[in-house]
Amino acid sequence: MQTTELQPDAEPCWITDSCLFQYHRCSRRAFLDRHGETSLRAPANDYLLKLRQDSAEHRQSVLHSYQPLSEPPSGDRLEQAAATYRLMEQGVDYISRGVLIFEIAPNLSLLSSPDLLIRQPGNAYFGEWHYLPADIKFGKKPKLEYQLIAAFHAYVLAEVQGRWPETSLLILRSSKVCEIDLPKQLPRMEELLQACIATLSQPQIPEVFISHSRCDLCHWFSYCHQEAKQQNHLSLIPGITPARYTHLQAANLTTLRDLSQAQPAQLASLPGFGEQVAEKLVHQAQAALMNKAIARLSPHSPYGFPLAPEDLPTTEIELYFDIEAAPDKNLVYLHGVLVVDRRRQSETFYALLAEDPDQEQAAWEQFKNLVQQYPEAPIYHFCPYEAQTVKRLAEEFGTPLAEIQPLLNRFVDVHKCFSEAVTLPIESYALKHIARWIGFDWRDAGANGAQSICWYDDWLTTGDRTYLEAILRYNEDDCRATYHIKEWLVNFAQTFWP
Template identity: 55%
Template sequence: MLINAELLLQYQRCKRRPFLDTHGDKSQRDTPNELLWKLQQDKIAHQLSILAKLTYHQPDYPYGNWEAGAAATLELMQRGIEYIHKGVLLATYSEGYTLLSRPNLLVKQPGQSCFGDWVYVPASIELGKRPKQEYQVVAAFHAQVLATVQRRRPETALLMLRTKDRSYAVDLVKWMPQMQQILEEFIQVLETPAAPEVFISRQKCNLCHWYSQCYAIAQSQKHLSLLPGVTPIRYTQLQALAITTLESLANTSPTTLENLLGFDSEVAPKLVVQAQSALERRPFILPYPLPTADITFTAPIELYFDIEAQPDLDLDYLLGVLVVNRKANTEQFYSFMAEKPEDEESIWQQFLDLVWQYPEAPIYHFCVYEFDTVKRLAKLYRTPYSSVHPVLNRFVDVYEQLTQSVALPVESYALKAIARWLGFEWRDKEASGAKCIYWYDQWLQTGDRTLLEIIQRYNEDDCRATRSVKDWLVNFVQDEYGTRFA
């Protein structure tokens, strides 16, 4: 059986996925979504931008005929070609397993190998900006297979990242043993008759083509990974105590958990209450909530703020503000859209002009991104301190207030999950922040204005959803404590 770098990469992210990729029914896989397609296109573009600066050779062989590819690559290495793109390296690992390495580049360097007074080092071209562990483990995998082929282990491996200083040298002395351990664990998983247990981690799972299948299993099992706050480390600790159901966690004393790895005196009681909320399907006040005086109130005029961004361009292209005037009983949504990246400064000034029309109004947002972005834009465009600081002082993070005060019977504390639990619905059912990234990219390429309209509707709905959550929180705390807010 062939083990390639992609399987090892995915195993580090999820032990279940490479098992399904190898043994699963491919007809049950999800259709690739737009964001995954965009990431693939971005990775190709990044690779091409690096390759364009090099003179390289590529082995000629029928795709999938790895033996022919390995022979063609070996011939290029024997000739001492400076850069070999998509070379094929094969090495027998153990009975029944062959390692297949296809590094983005093999780079010739001075040294001694079976070829003569030169050696090759593998280089991986990655879309990330940091040398993540998973990248370095894969680089070590390439280095191990290469060592077998050239009969000399390279002293390093290279990562070519999407940063200013693109080249990063991998310490093989450190990462080779870790790679070996991960490889052995992976082979053990492959040899088991059943797929590893599901564990839903949305940040890692959302782009996986097995997500729907795994999520359906998790829901049918009422798996604890669907409970907010249950991380892989905490789940392992709970398993050791035979706490694997909502009922058992809901009935656990927090003191039993608070000294375990991944827990403490705040996490433990919060997680137990979270389980109780999910079990009884109703909200609970947390054991140590924010003081009622710190919970936001209902103001005569309120602003709800949400941003759409394009991370690849380091661009915040849509600043949306919903102005709610409770005295006049009016609502007005303002959409400041940068139709071109160079319009960002203009919409930033339009945003400031609007919020200064309501100098006493609180500015509600969901999560810290909006707060951090206003600081970033102010610095980028050299906005006077006096124009920005009073605005930032009016920011109220609804997410922070809610998660520090209550537990809700939801699987995630993302805005969509909470607002939908409250009965709020987005007008475009399939819209999401991730899809807006794709849509804006398509707008820049095609000029199709309907894409901007969908993004603006989604952004407005985000603002209205934030208002829905904020109003619910104020009313719930008021009902629980009998507190009246001015």
């Protein structure tokens, strides 16, 4: 397997909290951020820019409650570190954007910049006071990477002020404050730090590994994905996690051909595999090599195929349902329903839209009224989210269970049916990957769920209806993609049904 070699900088090495955070998520990203060719980085998309803006606004709203607030003047790293130290010597109550530097070896320094330094009683270098660090995060939970960086802040601060803080804080969304268990997290952080230093000091770029849940928003994604495609890297196989990849490497199964020729029983005993996962991974490798769909046969089915005709009913009228929501606002702003009427040979799309967040309940009522006009029609959707959201909205808006349960009984999850029955040569069983493989595409190339959220924010901000029109096109295409996938799956299954 070929790898790209990039020469490390000859300049002094800085390990910052941001660098360590990215290293915990992906060692390759940390290396590329330090040594990679900047022209290969993709610009931030609208959704990432929105996340950054939301995070910045949350940070400012939290800092507003910590007054009087001192901030070191702008300058280079050393100047800001000196200014931060002077503020600590003065004993100010709160310091924002402080810079803490600890040189751990010649030409190797740690740089910590916690969102807040909060004065506490207790002796340190400055006198009868010291500081504890706090980071402000837009997340709802104290994720492990947040805790490790909070421990890093405490580690560097202890050297700067000559005393360990009692804790390190995380201030989360809704101003929830979490104290970090430093005795537990410091050893983990130090292990992470040593690994980060070793990786950034070597000349060779870490091996590529594509994980869509973590990679899709990364500015190196296109660069890494292209390399993975050239290598036919196993991380492009759905279901191969970093942990499973490590076990496959230990078993000398490092190529698509190796994996395609393996016996599922050979893999089932590996940690984190089991019979079902092993069989799926071997099938995925075979489908990728042959570039064709493979049926997942079942000895327990009378058809030898996991799906029966009643699992995918073809009726005179069928509904295809897709929701658009803004999780940060806890808001469902669009219920899209495609009504396929085989008697009239018509396809009609209904957009039940909350043009304003206050109209969410009205859109919900419109959705209920529409689907109740077709009481026998199956309601096809993709993944469990639609069913889960309907349950939540029913509770939120007081819809009786006796009314909502018959509705939910009509729901059919196309994703579940598809993933149980067919293996495709694709990287993910997300809607777009499946639909594009079978020949369906979206009218707006850059449209996706995250972009829809940005468009809705833009509509609320500007009142420009072109943003609403883009949302409706995208949602209708999602409904139609679900329809095309269901039709394709029925045609595929019919070769097994009598």
